[in-house]
Amino acid sequence: MKGFALAAALALSAAPALAQPAREHRQMVAELGGTYLGPQADYVQRIGERMAQAAGLRQSCVFTVVNSEVVNAFTAPPGCYVYVTRGLLGIVNSEAELAAVLGHELGHVAANHALRQQNTETMGSLAAALVGVATKSDIAGKVAGRVAKLGALGYSRSQEYEADSLALGYLPAAGYAPEGLTRVLDDLQREGAFTAREAGKPEGNAAPWASTHPLTSDRIRRAAAQAATSPAWDGLTLDQQGYLTAIDGLPYGDDGVQGFVRGGSYIHPQLGIRFDAPRGFQMSNEPEAVKIVGAGGALAEFAGGRATATQLDGYAREVLKGVVRNGRYEPGQAERTKINGLEAVVLPARAFSGGRPVDLTVVAYSLGGDEAYSFIAMTPAGQAGLFDPMFDSFRRLSDREADGASSRRIAVIEVRPGDTAESLAARMAPDSDRIGRFRMLNALDPGEALRPGARVKLVVEGRH
Secondary structure, three states: OOOOOOHOOOOOOOOOOOOOOOHHHHHHHHHOOOOOOOOOHHHHHHHHHHHHOOOOOOEEEEEEOOOOOOOOOEOOOOOOOOOEEEHHHHHOOOHHHHHHHHHHHHHHHOOOOOHHOOOOOOOOOHHHHHHHHHHOHHHHHHHHHHHHHHOOOOOOOOHHHHHHHHHHHHHHOOOOHHHHHHHHHHHHHHHHHHHHHHOOOOOOOOOOHHOOOOOHHHHHHHHHHHOOOOOOOOOOEOOOHHHHHHHOOOOOOOEOOOOOEEEEEEEEOOOOOOEEEEOOOOOEOHHHHHHEEOOOEEEEEEEEEEHEEEHHHHHHHHHHHHOOOOOOOOOOOEEEEOOOEEEEEEEEEEEEEEEEEEEEEEEEEOOOEEEEEEEEEEEOOOOOHHHHHHHOOOEEHHEEEHHHOEEEEEEEEOOOOOOHHHHOEEEEOOOOHHHHHHHHHHOOOOOOOOOOOOEEEEEEEEEO
């Protein structure tokens, strides 16, 4: 939680700027969650290099796992920089599927799609922010904004088809079955449908990967038809066992360093704090802030800072200025109060977004010393009270609550005789739809029987 990004909803779009590849790479990774450095990162690099060799790319390619739960993959010019999120690794079910994802991105690099697209379509920062608000996590918007500035967003349908076709050629050259591509497209479609159901939205509206790679039924059919007519190669593999072994223990969801979102609550055991989002609002845990999104343009962010109890007024005003930036606003009277025993300041303001009046509310809390936290919320004018229950819920964690909170990981187990999807899903960490998540993670259809001896993924509490 480094600062506030709600300003993107108030600020004007910034003009794209060119930068050196290494600097852009570091900045992109930092904005999207940081680099995941677990053993799976080396695994991705190895598969990526294998695919790059099959693609005949002479330039050195960097394959980075972004430490985010959101499912996405993309590439960013200049050079050969390929990114996959930790969340994507969790839904993939074989090495050939991972290779297909990397091959598709390398296809964009080999065909120089970013340069060809740069002069035809980009997305400004404001539009990118709105894309992020529409999905389960703001990372989609960040990918859109950052990659757009580099000229890689908005690939045409023909370019997506071309990248798929190239990947289908790279796969057998690297020793993988071409059906890895159709399988991973199916994985993505399943995850998108599951995410949409969780968000209560039509299927496809909540899939972050759709912001960078539109996934149409036509595209899936084309890939399947081409894979079916690919020349026969001996010794091709999907390598499901090798992949499942590699991702056993992979963190799932929030990794814990930035706290956890559990249902409608945000819990940070290390910092010893907790708050609850208003009913019906969605919450996502991003590196720089926790984002809370409701209907009708109601947005909020939570982040930490440095201020003593006597400095809360000034701290709240700085938070407000950081969001509004150079925009026009009318600050109200700051009110000192206590919330759950903590010194707090409430600062209201009226501002304008898209020419319409909005209410802004900053609530800053002191936890002693110079440890401070704050919310900044934006609602349509006259609806500032929507976030009052959240402001009032912020409190310290009890020792028992802190001890009981844990991260989650993927555990790969072997199916035993008598096991069913329902019985194995019941062993997973608490979830609003455990059976749905179990089927999505393991590419299972409703009613599909499990085969004894097969290996499946569960989401469990804690680490190895």
